[in-house]
Amino acid sequence: MYFYNMPVVSAKSIYQQVFDTIESLYGKREAGSLAAAYLFDRWHIDRIKLSMNLELAIDDRMLKSDLRKLQQGMPLQHVVGFQEFFGHKFQTNHHALIPRPETEELVEWVIETISDLPSESILKVLDIGTGTGCIPISVDLAYDYLECTGIDISEEALKLAETNAKRLGSACSFQKLDILSNSLEKDTWDIIISNPPYIPESDRSQMHKNVLDFEPGLALFVSNEDPLVFYRTIAQKSSSALKKSGLLFFEIHESYGNEVRKLLSDEGYEDIELRQDINGKDRMLKAVRK
Numbered sequence: 001m002y003f004y005n006m007p008v009v010s011a012k013s014i015y016q017q018v019f020d021t022i023e024s025l026y027g028k029r030e031a032g033s034l035a036a037a038y039l040f041d042r043w044h045i046d047r048i049k050l051s052m053n054l055e056l057a058i059d060d061r062m063l064k065s066d067l068r069k070l071q072q073g074m075p076l077q078h079v080v081g082f083q084e085f086f087g088h089k090f091q092t093n094h095h096a097l098i099p100r101p102e103t104e105e106l107v108e109w110v111i112e113t114i115s116d117l118p119s120e121s122i123l124k125v126l127d128i129g130t131g132t133g134c135i136p137i138s139v140d141l142a143y144d145y146l147e148c149t150g151i152d153i154s155e156e157a158l159k160l161a162e163t164n165a166k167r168l169g170s171a172c173s174f175q176k177l178d179i180l181s182n183s184l185e186k187d188t189w190d191i192i193i194s195n196p197p198y199i200p201e202s203d204r205s206q207m208h209k210n211v212l213d214f215e216p217g218l219a220l221f222v223s224n225e226d227p228l229v230f231y232r233t234i235a236q237k238s239s240s241a242l243k244k245s246g247l248l249f250f251e252i253h254e255s256y257g258n259e260v261r262k263l264l265s266d267e268g269y270e271d272i273e274l275r276q277d278i279n280g281k282d283r284m285l286k287a288v289r290k
């Protein structure tokens with residue numbers, strides 16, 4: 001059946017086509033949830049509408065093109081063009097890491113901490129390695145007395161972050177800076193946050209094709225010889241860039257908790273707190289500059 005030249009298809013048949021296309025890539029369980037997420041993100045069909053097996057007139061060319069991309073292993077977020085993060089839709093592309101749920105937990109911790117800080121004056125917040133801008137934009141949108149900045153080495157990621165800020169109505173600003181070779185302005189920031197690259201090159205072979213082929217290596221990998229290079233550098237540079245009693249937040253690899261805690265303590269930070277994510281894995285740290 002056709003409606004204004006668009007074929008009418010049942011929701012279940014779209015689900016089945018997506019599932020069949022990606023099952024061999026992801027396995028049954030993940031393919032099922034990705035197919036359901038695709039229906040919702042692309043066609044606004046939730047699980048209830050799916051169970052009612054609604055009929056809908058769809059743009060057949062768009063469905064075919066989506067199926068081709070999914071078959072190549074393109075992440076769902078790049079196919080539909082966005083990832084929901086902390087209640088906001090962030091555009092994604094292959095120049096930046098797709099925002100992850102663990103990072104939402106870090107943002108939640110930052111936002112919760114800010115609510116306990118005095119709000120008489122503007123608080124300056126810096127995010128190092130900002131990617132899509134998901135961290136500083138989400139934090140900025142939570143309060144109206146913050147001045148948030150994101151820095152990244154990748155110009156393409158910065159363009160995406162700027163687009164996201166504009167679309168979401170955030171006044172966050174962005175700058176190109178290589179944190180490994182540039183310095184940060186002294187006594188400037190109330191809060192510094194970073195989710196830097198932290199996966200050792202040696203883990204590359206165990207990673208899924210859809211990450212390796214569609215997310216930038218620059219956002220993910222560090223050398224096997226010095227996997228903590230970003231944490232050490234950021235901790236050092238932040239100890240002078242933060243104002244007195246300023247806060248440093250890190251997202252970490254689950255196996256780095258104690259090492260990064262020690263590194264922060266050696267650098268003179270106080271009140272170091274290590275937190276687990278929802279899966280009970282060491283995932284984030286907060287520390288106070290003396």
Ligand SMILES: C[S@@+](CC[C@H](N)C(=O)[O-])C[C@H]1O[C@@H](n2cnc3c(N)ncnc32)[C@H](O)[C@@H]1O
Nearest residue numbers: 129130131152153154178179180195196197219
């Ligand atoms: C793990 S991603 C985090 C992206 C985003 N903050 C998030 O949580 O989704 C790390 C980011 O650090 C950036 N990056 C890599 N090397 C860098 C460097 N030397 N200086 C600044 N940023 C860098 C990458 O381009 C990437 O956007």
